Amino acid sequence: MIANILGAIGRTLRESLGNVGFATRSFFGLLRVSPGAMRRPGLISEQIHFIGNYSLVIIVVSGLFVGMVLGLQGYITLTPYGAEQKLGQVVALALVRELGPVVTALLFAGRAGTSLTAQIGLMKAGEQLSAMEMMAINPIQRVLAPRFWAGVVAMPVLATIFSAVGVLGGYLVGVQLIGVDEGAFWSQMQANVDFRADILNGVVKSVVFGIAVTFTALFQGYHADPTPEDVSRATTRTVVISSLMIWGLDFVMTALMFNK
Numbered sequence: 001m002i003a004n005i006l007g008a009i010g011r012t013l014r015e016s017l018g019n020v021g022f023a024t025r026s027f028f029g030l031l032r033v034s035p036g037a038m039r040r041p042g043l044i045s046e047q048i049h050f051i052g053n054y055s056l057v058i059i060v061v062s063g064l065f066v067g068m069v070l071g072l073q074g075y076i077t078l079t080p081y082g083a084e085q086k087l088g089q090v091v092a093l094a095l096v097r098e099l100g101p102v103v104t105a106l107l108f109a110g111r112a113g114t115s116l117t118a119q120i121g122l123m124k125a126g127e128q129l130s131a132m133e134m135m136a137i138n139p140i141q142r143v144l145a146p147r148f149w150a151g152v153v154a155m156p157v158l159a160t161i162f163s164a165v166g167v168l169g170g171y172l173v174g175v176q177l178i179g180v181d182e183g184a185f186w187s188q189m190q191a192n193v194d195f196r197a198d199i200l201n202g203v204v205k206s207v208v209f210g211i212a213v214t215f216t217a218l219f220q221g222y223h224a225d226p227t228p229e230d231v232s233r234a235t236t237r238t239v240v241i242s243s244l245m246i247w248g249l250d251f252v253m254t255a256l257m258f259n260k
Contacts, residue, residue: 026223027215030140030148037145047150051112055158058107063162066103067169070094074170075178087180088189091170092163096193096202097258100163102250105209108155109242113217114235116147120221121231129222144218151217155210156203163202201257208249213242 037043074090120143123129129139167189174180193199217238224234 067166071173151214
C-alpha cells in the first residue's frame, strides 16, 4: 500500500518536472525566434489592440470599484486613529504595489488569456498551423511571438490604467462622498508614494505577470490536442495555472522588492 502511494507520488513528480522542463525549453524557443517577429511590428501592434480591447472595459470597471472599496475601508480603518488624512497614501500604495498588478493580471488571464488559448487551439484544430509549416512558415515566429510580446506590452499599460482609475475611485468615495480634505488626500499621496520604490516596482511586477500569463496561454493553446474538448480544457488550465503563478510570483517579488 505504502509502496503504491510512493510510486504514484514519484510518477506525479517526474511528470511535473518533465512538463516544467518542456515548458522552459518552449519558452526559450519562443525567445529565440522573437527577433524575426520584431521585424514586423505591425503584427505586434495589431495584437496589442486586440488584447487591449478584450480587457480594457473590465479593467476600468474593476479598477473603479476596487478603488472605491479601498477608499471606504481605508476611511473606516484610519478614522479611529485620527489618520483619515492618510487615505490618499493608503489607496495609492495598495494599488500601485499590489492590487493594480495582481488584480489586473488575474483579469487579464481570465479575459485575454483564455481568448489567446482558444484562438491558438482552434487554429491548430483547423490545421492552420500545419498549413503554415507546409509553406515553410514558422508558426511560432509568425503566430505565437507577436501575441507574446503584445501581452508583455499590454499588461503594464492595463495595470497602470487600473491603478489610475482605482485612485480616482478612492478619491470619489473618500473626498466627494465622505468628506476627507481634498488637499490632504493628494498631498499625502504625492509625499509618500515613491516613483522608484513603489511605482516602478509595480510596473516590474506587471511585466513579469504579463510574461507568465501570456506564455501560459499560448503554450496551453499550442500544445492542446486538436479537438474541441481539449481546447476547452486548455482554456481552463490557462486560468488555473496563471492564477497560481501570479500569486507565487507576487509573493517572491514582494519579498525581494519591499523587504527593508
